[in-house]
Amino acid sequence: MAKAIMIQGAGSNVGKSMVVAGLARAYVRRGLTVAPFKPQNMSNNAAVTVDGGEIGRAQALQARAAGLDPVVDMNPVLLKPESDVGAQVILQGQRWGTLKARDYAKVKHQLLGPAVESFRRLSDGRDLVIVEGAGSPAEVNLRKGDIANMGFAEAANVPVVLVGDIDRGGVIAQIVGTQVILPKEDRARICAFAINKFRGDPSLFDDGLQAIVEATGWPSLGVIPWFSDAWRLPAEDVMDIASTRGGRVKIAVPRLSRIANFDDLDPLAAEPDVSVEIIEQGRPLPGDADLILIPGTKSTIADLAFFRAQGWDVDLEAHIRRGGHVLGVCGGYQMLGHEIDDPDGIEGPPARVAGLGHLDIATRMKPEKRLALSQATYMPSGDDVTGYEIHIGETQGRDCENAWLDLDGRREGAAARGGQIKGCYLHGLFSSDGFRRAYLAGIGAPIAATSYEATVETTLDRLADHLEAHLDLDLLWTLASDV
Known part of the structure; x- marks a missing residue:
């Protein structure tokens, strides 16, 4: 018993x-x-x-x-x-x-x-x-x-x-x-x-x-x-997400009002060579970031409006003009497209809005939620990636032809400007050490990646x-x- x-x-x-x-x-x-x-x-x-x-x-x-x-x-x-x-x-x-x-x-x-x-x-x-x-x-x-x-x-x-x-x-x-x-x-x-x-x-x-x-x-x-090592474990509450500074590679993350599944940040923050800076509302996205990572959100259209209200859309355009890289995960991926359509009001009032327009994709919200533990391959390097999907919405468009993940035999993600701007639905991908090393090297920010999973254990x-x-x-x- x-x-x-x-x-x-x-x-x-x-x-x-x-x-x-x-x-x-x-x-x-x-x-x-x-x-x-x-x-x-x-x-x-x-x-x-x-x-x-x-x-x-x-x-x-x-x-x-x-x-x-x-x-x-x-x-x-x-x-x-x-x-x-x-x-x-x-x-x-x-x-x-x-x-x-x-x-x-x-x-x-x-x-x-x-x-x-x-x-x-x-x-x-x-x-x-x-x-x-x-x-x-x-x-x-x-x-x-x-x-x-x-x-x-x-x-x-x-x-x-x-x-x-x-x-x-x-x-x-x-x-x-x-x-x-x-x-x-x-x-x-x-x-x-x-x-x-x-x-x-x-x-x-x-x-x-x-x-x-x-x-x-x-x-x-x-x-x-x-317990001083608590920060090395995945955080559940967004209030426990803290900026980690000192590394030569700088990643800026706008803290959306309905930020969700932000565990994508934990392996990056654990890297000694990486600074993860959480950008609070009212602050501009920093001009010296190597990467702007737009995280997931529980309400994509509402957080897209929040993103614009902070002036982050203008900062993002300037970052891209300077040659900076962008990654959108899940809701952040949807925001990077040219349109988000929620005709049935699944995430809020029915709406059809223009996205940020940096990926040639469009998303239509649908009531079915995809929940899956997934294995993928990062096609530019061949590294294995372990992650999960948890989203509603179907995303299509020309930039999906530039998919950069082979996810259980299915092409996933989209890319533009030769890979400068990327998005995907796969969460948790940075937990895979090989991918994390290869992705950061691909944006001109090489690191000697640590073993994240071993660190958690x-x-x-x-x-x-x-x-x-x-x-x-x-x-x-x-x-x-x-x-």
Whole structure:
């Protein structure tokens, strides 16, 4: 019979995803079979699963830490924001609907059953399931119909560990205040707490730990020092994407308002010879960039308007005149064409708009979403490329005759100006070391590419070592309950 424990946060972004990934790797190294699970996630950075669906990127990394292929049951409910007030709902890997926040609040209780169903399937044959919450259980205004935190913990009868973030300050109030505000039944589900992101000597917080223990009655699992290598792991939240500077090769990435599947940037940022500069709204695209990479987006037409509102279209034209290179991935690829047509209003109000016009292609949005794990060949060099497709829309045009990827026997992508401007639908392609080296060499920016996948594996091992050294994993195992 499987055991389970749930990691909840005393606030958002306390490091739950990273802790779950580290715990998964640590317990696997102890000889256990482990699976990660998150009942509800909100992210536009999705991963394609081996069973043909999509889940949050963090759960895919956690699956990797556990030595598993990602499957839809690891994240049965995924919310993908399409506007400030609405999101696409993915249920067990497939699109369930698009709802405004107030409408989702009315129906989310219907998704608790499928979430528990996924949890039970995932638990079958495992030693341990590590569940990740979302946000904070202290948001008691969201408790009715909750499926992300205590609502799920109650339905699946899973004990909870509460994690606080000391880097933000006020961590004693985070933990103690959460206990004060929780209903009695939810409070009883918390079996321990831990402190994350401590900078300096953890023993300096011994008195703080004792104060929390005395105020709550909960045992402490320990204080986790700041993990300085966290940036080497794929980020899920766009707010965790940071510019990395110092390399002689400069890549500028405009941060679109609905940026999606930006894991294309992680392998580039990990290269010592590469500077990745995230360009925030209100700032021009830099004139000295070797490459401007336009990333994916959840709402292509809306983000095309956003791109133009920043004046980035003018900056891009100047970059191209100077001989600079351009790469558009997925939504960025669609923007580079001369037209985007969404007659059925799949991504927003029905519209037909002019694109940036740098590729002779046109895109028509269609309701069918393509989800696929793909193997490709970079035709200019013959290097193998591993990636995934996750998009709606069909793109055609003269520049597609200049396809530069052979994707499972199908020509993919488009190019113009002798390859100065390229686009494709394949995400994750820069994770392939040979392609990354060949592509950057092809734009006149050679590097001695590192082994990205090996770096991720090494970092997961270091994260597990970090938690083994600072958390009481034996106590955590005894606190997990049979499910």
